[in-house]
Amino acid sequence: MKTFVTGATGFIGASIVRELLHDGREVRVLVRSTSNLSNLKGLDVEIVTGDLLDADGLCRGLKGCDVLYHAAADYRLWTRNSDEMYRTNVGGTTAILEAALESNLSRVIYTSSVGTLGNPGDGTAGNEETKVSLADMVGPYKKSKFLAEREAERFIARGLPLIIVNPSTPVGPWDIKPTPTGKIIVDFLKRKMPAYLDTGLNLIAVEECARGHILAEHKGAIGRKYILGNANLSLREIFTMLQDITGLSAPKVRLPYTPVLIAAWLNEGLSRITGREPLIPLSGVRMAAHHMYFDSGRAVRELGLPQTPVTEALKRAVEWFRNNNYA
Secondary structure, eight states, X not given: OEEEEESTTSHHHHHHHHHHHHTTOEEEEEEOTTOOOXXXXXXXXXXXXXXXXXXXXXXXXXXXXXXXXXXXXXOOSOOSOXXXXXXXXXXXXXXXXXXXXXXXXXXXXXXXXXXXXXXXXXXXXXXXXXXXXXXXXXXHHHHHHHHHHHHHHHHHHTTOOEEEEEEOEEEXXXXXXXXXXXXXXXXXXXXXXOEEOSOEEEEEEHHHHHHHHHHHHHHOOTTOEEEEOOEEEEHHHHHHHHHHXXXXXXXXXXXXXXXXXXXXXXXXXXXXXXXXXXXXXXXHHHHTTSBOOBOOHHHHHHHOOOOOOHHHHHHHHHHHHHHTTOO
């Protein structure tokens, strides 16, 4: 039986495909006609061209498959038209899970985000049970993923054998867009990062994040969610690691939050007029008001999620970006 993967051309999805192939699995992937297929080059996968909102096409794509990894998402900190993001993240999730329910799959792994989870906001780590509501979500990406996760829970209640995984902040190769975190690394390499905000992230190697998805398939409990993360690090600590890896100087100036927030509001307003992506995404600045720290203990205990030093993942990310002419 084949395994069906959505989002396979993206950062996490491409690593999931590679881990599945490493395990000897047959893989079928869904791609849009406009997708950049660079991350699939040379991989032994069956490619199906389609769209997450094409219900009939999804059922045809899932025919003969036993497992679904739904990793497709519209991940941007800014969009001029948030309806597009909701269509992909909420509408697309509903459509693919409806098709999965009709296809009688044995397992579905849904890629959510730690952005949908509660965070104490005081520097302590949130977990899968930290209280949270839609009102806590900052920006259309987080809101759409929060609503998509609620859809996933609704399908669990309808009998779909689904497991939710909540990746933190993956780093490593194949970050072709790049993601907002990958852009931080690229800007550091280009010397476009003269200062920083006092914030923090939970990092994990993208390969181990992908392996966590597969561990969830084999060891996870249906209806349960698992944070796929590793190290909680301040942005300053991340820049210090990048300095040690590259020999480039880390930014030493810490910016006050309020002036940056005001600049982001102004930049956002200008972007809505011009249609150009803002230099300072407002959602990113608002998220930076809190250290986004999370506890991945459940995934470590119940799934055996690997926890190797994230410095190695940062090294691989730097090498990949340099080898692929991002910096």
